[in-house]
Amino acid sequence: MKNLSLFLSLFLICTLFSCEKDAPNRPSGSDAPLVSQFIYDGMSTYYKWNEQMAGKKPTANSTDPVQYFKSVLYSTDTQQGWSWITDDVDELLAGFSGKALSFGYDLSFAVIENVVYAVVRYVYPNTPAANAGLQRLDLIGKLNGQPITTEQRDGNTYISDQSVNLLYGNNPVTFSIYRISGTEPILNQAEVAIAPDDSEKDPVLFDSIYTIGSKKIGYLFYTDFYDNFNHRLHEVFSRFKQSGVTDLALDLRYNRGGSVSAAIYLASLIAPKTIVENKSPYVVMDYNELLNTSFDKWYNEAKPADKYKYDRKDYLGVYDSGKEQDPLGANLDLNKVYIIATDNSYSASELTLFCLRPYMDVIHIGSNTGGKYTASWTIHGYDEDLGVPVYDAADLSSAEKTELKNWAMQPIVAMYADKDGKNFSAPGHLEPAYTIKEGFGKLSQWAPLGDTKDVLLGQALYLISGDNSYLPTPSRSMQSVRTMRVETVHSRDIAKPVIMDNMKLSADDFKKLRESRNGEID
Numbered sequence: 001m002k003n004l005s006l007f008l009s010l011f012l013i014c015t016l017f018s019c020e021k022d023a024p025n026r027p028s029g030s031d032a033p034l035v036s037q038f039i040y041d042g043m044s045t046y047y048k049w050n051e052q053m054a055g056k057k058p059t060a061n062s063t064d065p066v067q068y069f070k071s072v073l074y075s076t077d078t079q080q081g082w083s084w085i086t087d088d089v090d091e092l093l094a095g096f097s098g099k100a101l102s103f104g105y106d107l108s109f110a111v112i113e114n115v116v117y118a119v120v121r122y123v124y125p126n127t128p129a130a131n132a133g134l135q136r137l138d139l140i141g142k143l144n145g146q147p148i149t150t151e152q153r154d155g156n157t158y159i160s161d162q163s164v165n166l167l168y169g170n171n172p173v174t175f176s177i178y179r180i181s182g183t184e185p186i187l188n189q190a191e192v193a194i195a196p197d198d199s200e201k202d203p204v205l206f207d208s209i210y211t212i213g214s215k216k217i218g219y220l221f222y223t224d225f226y227d228n229f230n231h232r233l234h235e236v237f238s239r240f241k242q243s244g245v246t247d248l249a250l251d252l253r254y255n256r257g258g259s260v261s262a263a264i265y266l267a268s269l270i271a272p273k274t275i276v277e278n279k280s281p282y283v284v285m286d287y288n289e290l291l292n293t294s295f296d297k298w299y300n301e302a303k304p305a306d307k308y309k310y311d312r313k314d315y316l317g318v319y320d321s322g323k324e325q326d327p328l329g330a331n332l333d334l335n336k337v338y339i340i341a342t343d344n345s346y347s348a349s350e351l352t353l354f355c356l357r358p359y360m361d362v363i364h365i366g367s368n369t370g371g372k373y374t375a376s377w378t379i380h381g382y383d384e385d386l387g388v389p390v391y392d393a394a395d396l397s398s399a400e401k402t403e404l405k406n407w408a409m410q411p412i413v414a415m416y417a418d419k420d421g422k423n424f425s426a427p428g429h430l431e432p433a434y435t436i437k438e439g440f441g442k443l444s445q446w447a448p449l450g451d452t453k454d455v456l457l458g459q460a461l462y463l464i465s466g467d468n469s470y471l472p473t474p475s476r477s478m479q480s481v482r483t484m485r486v487e488t489v490h491s492r493d494i495a496k497p498v499i500m501d502n503m504k505l506s507a508d509d510f511k512k513l514r515e516s517r518n519g520e521i522d
Contacts, residue, residue: 092410101198104201175191205449225499
């Protein structure tokens with residue numbers, strides 16, 4: 001009787017405190033910390049260079065997940081800063097949708113008379129920066145009364161961590177604001193107090209229509225590929241279509257990339273109508289050998305309704321009918337598009353340039369692009385709403401779920417290619433048809449967005465219309481600018497790989513992949 005009472009007591013305790021077996025997905029006998037084991041399990045299966053994981057299993061000493069994650073990355077990935085891990089998955093996903101905590105501006109850096117300034121490239125409406133009166137071409141000269149500082153690393157000059165933390169951080173700051181007058185920066189506002197918030201950042205920042213001769217030219221300045229703003233793209237292109245736009249200048253000069261769904265939606269508004277109607281292939285993903293082989297096999301075996309889960313292709317004209325309108329309703333049916341892209345244009349911006357080329361004439365204006373020909377998805381420990389899961393939530397104890405809850409990885413899982421399977425990993429960037437720097441490399445010849453005096457827009461308008469009055473010409477009396485490199489310290493400030501936001505893989509899929517792996521990586 002005593003034994004029965006003891007058994008019932010232990011059963012009750014285990015029920016109340018969720019005493020469960022080790023997750024069957026985890027290797028038996030592993031004494032590695034749970035988060036580091038999650039990193040290994042996810043990366044050895046999904047990482048593009050998963051063969052690099054051989055011999056890199058975590059041990060009991062792998063107590064720092066961030067350091068362990070960095071230690072398993074492929075050398076090219078480490079050099080490029082493509083993959084990362086976070087202990088704040090909610091903030092990571094907020095950044096992908098334009099809702100991250102921020103001031104609401106985009107910056108570059110310049111040196112004028114040996115003084116470093118942060119140059120405001122644009123400001124989102126209804127954000128702290130906008131409410132504080134900041135505008136494009138404002139110069140931030142001091143942070144809490146102190147100059148912006150730099151430091152040397154590996155022979156390069158960077159903005160110091162201290163200054164970066166103030167300019168991009170989560171705390172209130174006081175800025176001293178300057179404007180260029182002639183060739184001199186002069187104090188415009190002695191102090192501007194600003195605090196970050198999580199207000200939405202609409203990436204459809206500026207649009208206009210220019211009528212030049214027989215040409216009606218639509219212009220769109222697009223800052224990020226956020227799929228939750230596809231409705232705004234539809235609004236703008238509907239207006240273009242109703243106005244009889246004949247040509248398009250798409251400005252991606254500072255666009256660091258984002259969602260593949262947004263890239264597909266934007267391309268579906270631009271490409272020839274029949275191509276979109278036929279739901280033609282647009283992007284092909286090249287994963288590691290395990291995923292390529294497994295996905296192709298599962299695709300062939302799956303029921304028609306489930307094939308999309310394993311299809312390595314994405315198609316024009318495909319959209320989320322639950323929250324978006326059919327892009328065909330606003331499609332411009334173009335055979336040529338003019339795209340402004342620079343060394344600050346990455347990933348989904350480059351994908352748009354590259355993957356439209358098989359279907360239409362793409363005229364690239366600007367400079368070599370930044371070079372992100374890779375794609376990524378979010379990996380979470382167990383929650384399918386937060387990313388591709390590694391473990392089945394039902395197999396984890398409450399304590400294990402709590403430990404994994406806030407962690408997520410954003411590793412490179414694929415290289416993207418056009419419909420013919422071609423990519424641009426060599427040379428690693430896209431080269432322009434017309435090479436031209438913003439303001440000819442001079443800050444004093446920068447112009448407001450949409451101003452026809454803007455060098456990059458003017459070049460597009462000239463090429464479209466043939467009107468020489470729009471052809472940009474440099475001035476000889478301009479203030480020179482030396483651009484600074486910036487060491488980013490937060491994932492939301494890093495140029496994004498193409499974010500694969502349409503993945504529907506489950507913990508069961510992960511189990512099948514591990515079984516088919518047959519210990520090859522281990």
